[in-house]
Amino acid sequence: MPATTARSTTGRPAAPATVTASAGTQILLTNVTKHYGLATPAVDDVSLTIEPGEFMTLLGPSGSGKTTTLNLIAGFETLTSGAIEFNGADVSALPPHKRNLGMLFQNYALFPHMTVAQNVAYPLKERRLGKPEITRKVGEVLELVQLTGRDDHYPSQLSGGQQQRVALARAIVFGPNALLLDEPLGALDRNLRATLQAEIHRIHREVGTTFVFVTHDQEEAMNLSDRIALFNNGRIEQIGTPEALYESPETxxxxxxxxxxxxxxxxxxxxxxxxxxxxxxxxxxxxxxxxxxxxxxxxxxxxxxxxxxxxxxxxxxxxxxxxxxxxxxxxxxxxxxxxxxxxxxxxxxxxxxxxxxxxxxxxxxxxxxxxxxxxxxxxxxx
Missing domain, CATH: 2.40.50.100 (RNA polymerase II/Efflux pump adaptor protein, barrel-sandwich hybrid domain)
Structure with a gap:
């Protein structure tokens, strides 16, 4: 069933109802620190405000703390100190499944024995939605990621780019508070990366929820982001728009x-x-x-x-x-x-x-x- 399109207050088309349960969540990190018992912390006193609906990229070299920060937001890692809030509510002690976040990884993490529709429906079944609503939401989100007609295919029958679209559809179908993306395009070739960058940019614009994206690829970060938090040795070196970081570096x-x-x-x-x-x-x-x-x-x-x-x-x-x-x-x-x-x-x-x-x-x-x-x-x- 096609999604019903409305107009947002900005004049752009609003996203289908299936993916607008959250219009965008503010994520606030205050003095966030993570120690693993080494000489220096993996994340060192990081404070960052991610605005509702913003596309924020955590950029930096390997070992700079960006992925650990994402895992702290997701609840996969526990804080050593500091606090994390969603829309003003402290979620620091909440387990991952209670934070209502979508996750997109480099390795897709699709169930090979399930069809495209079954993979996308999985988080909806976990939330015990009725079958008619699941069918409607799956159809709408597959249209959003341009996979209509692939419902009955299995992951092995899809290209790498199509599999990543299925993973993206599954991550947003339940209307998460935010979507966390951990190097999601790292396994793809250059041309396919460029195509999916454009798709992620479009989907973010249409869905309107908060995206937090981790990458070490500077061009990818510059192309996709509203703002970039540049990480170095567990700390944020500089925060700003892509233009500001390129045109006015501070260090x-x-x-x-x-x-x-x-x-x-x-x-x-x-x-x-x-x-x-x-x-x-x-x-x-x-x-x-x-x-x-x-x-x-x-x-x-x-x-x-x-x-x-x-x-x-x-x-x-x-x-x-x-x-x-x-x-x-x-x-x-x-x-x-x-x-x-x-x-x-x-x-x-x-x-x-x-x-x-x-x-x-x-x-x-x-x-x-x-x-x-x-x-x-x-x-x-x-």
């Missing part, structure tokens, strides 16, 4: 983890200008992060490769820009663009500058001037 870890960066570590105090080797560079106050401006902070200057320009044959960079002499070590062809790999300074410091795909005046072995607009650099804490 060197954030700048390096989210995309390529040219990094110049500095030794002198911040003033109206900064020295680096034989160069003196200008500072734009708005590009200095709060952590970098703290007293006695170790600071680095970061500039993205797409913001670096190359001047050749003695050409002068524009007035007011920062510049440095460099040698072109290599030219990498990457389809829609090329990347000049640079040696900069006495060190030498490795650098990169993004070129157009057909830009040919820059050649390997050439001595050039690399320059960038002052407002496109970032001064971050090391």
């Amino acid at each position: 060197l870890f954030a700048a390096r983890f989210l995309g390529d960066s040219n990094v110049f570590e500095l030794s002198g105090p911040l003033g109206e200008s900064i020295p680096w080797e034989d160069n003196v560079w200008s500072i734009a106050p708005e590009t200095v992060s709060a952590q970098a401006s703290a007293a006695e902070a170790r600071v680095a200057l970061v500039v993205r490769p797409e913001d670096v320009r190359i001047a050749v044959d003695g050409a002068e960079p524009p007035s007011g820009s920062n510049a440095v002499t460099a040698t072109v070590r290599d030219i990498e062809y990457l389809g829609s663009y090329r990347m000049a790999v640079l040696s900069i300074g006495r060190g030498p410091t490795a650098g990169k500058a993004r070129l157009g795909a057909r830009e040919s005046e820059v050649t390997e072995g050439q001595t050039v001037t690399a320059w960038w607009p002052v407002e496109r650099q970032h001064l971050v804490a090391v």
Whole structure:
């Protein structure tokens, strides 16, 4: 039976009733800590507010604490200290089955002896819903994940992407307080990942519930998220929109983890200008992060490769820009663009500058001037 579509207050189509039992749950973590008896905690005093209906991604390298944090929200791990609240109610001591959360894992966790419809219906049967309601809800959610007509197939008859859609349908069919997704696309190839990213984004938009997504893939996080909590060594390094984290990193870890960066570590105090080797560079106050401006902070200057320009044959960079002499070590062809790999300074410091795909005046072995607009650099804490 097709889902009945209404209009939400934002003007976009509202989700079918089967998946709007919760319009979105606020998840509040306060000073959350998890110790396993090692020298440092796996999660170290993490505080985070996930707003109702938000797509929040926990991003970071392996061992950074993001999956442990997700398991604490789910109730699969117990807190060492701190508190977790759903819509203002403390759930810290509740077992997983009483938190009413949907879960989506990398390995799908489908029952191989059950059909698609039976897999999706399983959480509804556990909640003792009547057969007509189960049939209706299963039909609606299979339409949402675009698997109508696959009801009687078994998991072994489906592709990896289709199996993940079944797992997603099962995770949202009962209208959970929130959906927790733990590296759900990690087992898929690049093209299929991109397709399912678009599907997850669409389903989140239509369902309207809270999604908490764990990944170590920066592009995936940037593509899907309303906000990202970037984890490092059990703590949150920075929280913000994808644009904010990329355009305004606060620390060197954030700048390096989210995309390529040219990094110049500095030794002198911040003033109206900064020295680096034989160069003196200008500072734009708005590009200095709060952590970098703290007293006695170790600071680095970061500039993205797409913001670096190359001047050749003695050409002068524009007035007011920062510049440095460099040698072109290599030219990498990457389809829609090329990347000049640079040696900069006495060190030498490795650098990169993004070129157009057909830009040919820059050649390997050439001595050039690399320059960038002052407002496109970032001064971050090391």
